[in-house]
Amino acid sequence: MDSTRLAGRAAADAPVSAAPRRPAPARARRTARARSPQWTAWAFLAPVVAYLLLFYAYPLYRNLDLSVRDYTVRSFVSGDAPFIGLDNYREVFADKTFLPALWHTAVFTGASLLFQFSIGLALAVFFSRHFRLSVLLRALFLVPWLLPLIVSASTWSWMLNTETGVVNHLLGLVGIGPVGWLTSPDWSLAAVTLANIWIGIPFNLVVLYSGLQAIPQSLHEAAALDGANAWQRFWKISFPLLRPVSAVTLLLGLIYTLKVLDIIWIMTRGGPVDSSTTLATWSYRLGFGSMLPSFGPGAAVGNLLVVTALVFGLLYIRAERRKVLA
Amino acid sequence: MTTRAIPDRARILGAALALLTVTGLASACSSDDTKGSAASGAYTVWDPYPQFDGTAAWAKLIDKCGADAGVTIKRTAYDTTDLTNKALLAAQQGSAPDVLIVDNPVVSTLAEAGVLTTTEDTGTDVTQIVPNLLAAGQSGGRSFGIPIGANTLALYYNKEVLDAAGVDPASVKDWASLTAALQKVKAKGKKGITFSAIGTEEGSFQFLPWFWGGQGRLTQLDDANGVAALSLWEGWLKDGLAPKSVLSNTQTTSWQEFATGDYAFAENGTWQLENAKKAGFDYGIIPIPAKDGGLAPAPTGGEFVTVPVQKEAGRYTTSSKIVSCLTSGDNALTADTTLSYIAATTAIQDRQVQATPELKVWVEAVNAAKGRTSDDLGTKYPKISEQLWTAVQAALSGSAAPADALKTAQSSVK
Numbered sequence: 001m002d003s004t005r006l007a008g009r010a011a012a013d014a015p016v017s018a019a020p021r022r023p024a025p026a027r028a029r030r031t032a033r034a035r036s037p038q039w040t041a042w043a044f045l046a047p048v049v050a051y052l053l054l055f056y057a058y059p060l061y062r063n064l065d066l067s068v069r070d071y072t073v074r075s076f077v078s079g080d081a082p083f084i085g086l087d088n089y090r091e092v093f094a095d096k097t098f099l100p101a102l103w104h105t106a107v108f109t110g111a112s113l114l115f116q117f118s119i120g121l122a123l124a125v126f127f128s129r130h131f132r133l134s135v136l137l138r139a140l141f142l143v144p145w146l147l148p149l150i151v152s153a154s155t156w157s158w159m160l161n162t163e164t165g166v167v168n169h170l171l172g173l174v175g176i177g178p179v180g181w182l183t184s185p186d187w188s189l190a191a192v193t194l195a196n197i198w199i200g201i202p203f204n205l206v207v208l209y210s211g212l213q214a215i216p217q218s219l220h221e222a223a224a225l226d227g228a229n230a231w232q233r234f235w236k237i238s239f240p241l242l243r244p245v246s247a248v249t250l251l252l253g254l255i256y257t258l259k260v261l262d263i264i265w266i267m268t269r270g271g272p273v274d275s276s277t278t279l280a281t282w283s284y285r286l287g288f289g290s291m292l293p294s295f296g297p298g299a300a301v302g303n304l305l306v307v308t309a310l311v312f313g314l315l316y317i318r319a320e321r322r323k324v325l326a
Numbered sequence: 327m328t329t330r331a332i333p334d335r336a337r338i339l340g341a342a343l344a345l346l347t348v349t350g351l352a353s354a355c356s357s358d359d360t361k362g363s364a365a366s367g368a369y370t371v372w373d374p375y376p377q378f379d380g381t382a383a384w385a386k387l388i389d390k391c392g393a394d395a396g397v398t399i400k401r402t403a404y405d406t407t408d409l410t411n412k413a414l415l416a417a418q419q420g421s422a423p424d425v426l427i428v429d430n431p432v433v434s435t436l437a438e439a440g441v442l443t444t445t446e447d448t449g450t451d452v453t454q455i456v457p458n459l460l461a462a463g464q465s466g467g468r469s470f471g472i473p474i475g476a477n478t479l480a481l482y483y484n485k486e487v488l489d490a491a492g493v494d495p496a497s498v499k500d501w502a503s504l505t506a507a508l509q510k511v512k513a514k515g516k517k518g519i520t521f522s523a524i525g526t527e528e529g530s531f532q533f534l535p536w537f538w539g540g541q542g543r544l545t546q547l548d549d550a551n552g553v554a555a556l557s558l559w560e561g562w563l564k565d566g567l568a569p570k571s572v573l574s575n576t577q578t579t580s581w582q583e584f585a586t587g588d589y590a591f592a593e594n595g596t597w598q599l600e601n602a603k604k605a606g607f608d609y610g611i612i613p614i615p616a617k618d619g620g621l622a623p624a625p626t627g628g629e630f631v632t633v634p635v636q637k638e639a640g641r642y643t644t645s646s647k648i649v650s651c652l653t654s655g656d657n658a659l660t661a662d663t664t665l666s667y668i669a670a671t672t673a674i675q676d677r678q679v680q681a682t683p684e685l686k687v688w689v690e691a692v693n694a695a696k697g698r699t700s701d702d703l704g705t706k707y708p709k710i711s712e713q714l715w716t717a718v719q720a721a722l723s724g725s726a727a728p729a730d731a732l733k734t735a736q737s738s739v740k
């Protein structure tokens with residue numbers, strides 16, 4: 001069992017060790033074509049530059065532009081919306097939805113990350129033991145990830161229905177009165193967070209599982225020989241060595257969770273009365289939720305989300321750099 | 327020589343290919359040109375009926391109207407919530423369809439955006455249309471389209487549940503008698519009434535018959551009449567006469583609750599008639615009662631056939647022909663039958679009732695109905711409506727008393 005796994009590791013390591021060796025013919029060809037290396041380089045760069053400009057830079061620019069203009073339906077069509085500086089942002093900050101939405105975003109994202117990560121990690125450790133049927137079971141755990149969000153969100157809202165939902169039915173059997181999962185302002189945020197956690201676990205499981213696989217088995221064996229028990233081996237070996245993977249997982253999870261819209265929109269529309277409104281659903285509601293779209297404020301809220309994600313991204317990069325320097 | 331022969335042949339081949347491409351492009355361009363010129367080539371029609379594919383009676387009707395006007399029609403169906411933004415974007419890019427069929431409260435928004443022509447511009451006749459239905463597409467005294475038909479809301483009831491509770495549906499004449507009936511039903515262990523109070527336009531649509539039936543005004547949401555209407559709904563939820571799930575119910579999920587057979591009443595629309603026949607229990611329909619008796623004005627639902635602004639004014643003549651074809655005579659009857667709508671002209675309404683007597687209650691309801699954007703509310707309506715459904719959600723979820731919820735709503739309408 002162990003020997004086959006080690007063999008597998010060796011095979012997996014092979015391409016890594018081969019990579020630094022640059023094949024000689026390539027170098028020869030390059031000197032032959034040295035006449036216009038500049039042009040070739042640009043030619044190779046062009047597709048990705050065009051792609052980035054078209055699908056990243058331009059939409060971002062448009063979103064910024066939308067957020068600093070006073071768009072009405074008329075000026076949206078004629079394209080002559082007046083420039084109003086930061087008025088849309090001021091309007092958004094002064095809106096009575098802003099603080100609740102910000103708070104809900106923080107709670108939704110924080111709780112989702114905490115539970116997704118800890119449950120995902122627990123499952124990853126569980127599956128790294130390779131018991132019988134573990135592959136099948138692990139595949140089953142991926143199902144929430146594969147389902148289209150509209151399917152999982154609809155199923156959740158059906159299960160959590162106050163009157164006829166299966167969850168309230170089961171709670172009723174043990175004597176707990178009907179909970180207004182989607183209809184009570186006290187529960188709606190918890191309900192959408194619950195659904196989001198369920199959907200996010202497979203991602204954490206997969207990434208952390210592969211992270212665990214990359215930790216050399218010999219470390220565990222050595223620690224076991226020194227008398228460390230399973231608990232100590234996890235906290236002293238797996239968890240610290242998993243740190244880079246954990247950081248990436250959490251960062252990706254954060255960016256993903258900040259922008260979650262479909263689950264909340266399908267389950268509660270951000271309601272009742274803003275009680276499950278996050279910045280993402282608010283932005284959508286401003287832009288598309290009413291018959292009279294307010295694109296300007298909607299774009300402003302969207303930009304706030306972009307900036308938040310960017311800040312955490314930069315924090316991550318800084319932390320990485322500090323580690324490299326250390 | 328032989329070494330040069332190959333490149334030569336390749337060059338000739340390349341030139342031939344280039345020539346082919348150029349001529350191909352040129353012919354493509356010229357065919358585009360003919361498509362662009364007036365009164366020929368394909369006319370585009372957008373509608374919000376994705377449930378009808380190319381073989382449906384509706385699609386065939388559109389093709390027929392195109393053929394009558396001497397053009398071919400390219401039809402695209404969008405989900406109704408997508409259509410407003412799609413139409414706005416298309417107008418921005420100068421690629422609006424020739425004929426746009428769009429939900430009636432959206433008409434004033436699109437008109438405000440300058441996207442739609444008036445019926446006067448296109449020379450379309452609107453004299454046959456029932457005034458209260460036409461009003462939903464009017465703004466500043468001008469009409470921006472013709473209703474294809476109309477639907478509205480009424481109360482479906484389950485005969486078996488009412489019989490078991492000893493309630494005569496004919497006795498439900500006003501709010502008090504309705505509430506009394508619901509209480510009798512509840513006492514028998516059945517459920518009272520289901521509706522949709524979701525936080526979207528659907529929620530406002532369903533609340534308006536009660537709001538208007540109690541003399542509420544959309545320009546002053548928080549007066550005593552408005553509060554009375556919201557208190558009626560809130561009281562039903564508090565007393566268990568209506569389920570909590572109305573807060574997240576769309577009209578479809580609300581109907582599914584009624585279809586379980588446990589509910590005495592359901593507030594729902596004309597479009598559920600076919601499903602009612604399949605429900606497996608005896609049902610009936612009564613109009614929604616006003617507070618002190620009589621018919622409550624329900625909001626008009628249903629789409630308007632409009633003609634978006636085009637660069638070439640020459641296209642309007644043909645577009646207008648297509649619009650008239652879809653909205654008059656036998657064609658309108660076909661369209662309204664497939665859509666399960668009530669016609670927008672008295673003549674066809676009479677024919678519908680003759681053919682199907684049970685439609686009588688719906689025709690009455692449609693004639694008592696009121697456009698949401700009428701009373702010159704126009705583009706103010708969407709903002710008012712958003713606050714109204716928020717107030718409904720606040721009161722029904724218990725986060726604010728009806729009076730407070732409506733006060734907040736009124737102060738938030740800018």
